Amino acid sequence: MCFPGKIYTAYGEIKAMDTSFIFFMYLLLVNAVAFSLMGIDKRKARKNEYRIPEKNLFMWAIAGGSVGSITGMYFFRHKTRHPSFQIGMPLILLVQIYICIRFLLPVYALI
Numbered sequence: 001m002c003f004p005g006k007i008y009t010a011y012g013e014i015k016a017m018d019t020s021f022i023f024f025m026y027l028l029l030v031n032a033v034a035f036s037l038m039g040i041d042k043r044k045a046r047k048n049e050y051r052i053p054e055k056n057l058f059m060w061a062i063a064g065g066s067v068g069s070i071t072g073m074y075f076f077r078h079k080t081r082h083p084s085f086q087i088g089m090p091l092i093l094l095v096q097i098y099i100c101i102r103f104l105l106p107v108y109a110l111i
Helices: 016-046 054-075 083-109
Strands: 007-009 012-014
16 A cells, blocks of 8 residues: 555655655755855856856756755855846745645645
8 A cells, every 4th residue: 555655665665754854864965065066166266267067056956955055155155146046046946945835745744
């Protein structure tokens, strides 16, 4: 029988608490990387070195690191004047919040 909050694999059952922990750790890691990339790119900009492409910064945000990216932008004062970052990063965050509310919360409400 398949219940919401449980994932069945070839190795057995993974409970909702396990999946929540894995998801939380994933978000923590991705946000830490996104935050770090903003700092690394800022340092490279000051030294006139090869920079991290903007598409990579956006991809880390889309992968779940939007909070880390936005925090890194303002902590390092990096990319804060670029309209694509001023609008794009908060927009990515809003879409991610919507997805969590729309698709993840109903699953956990049934547990």
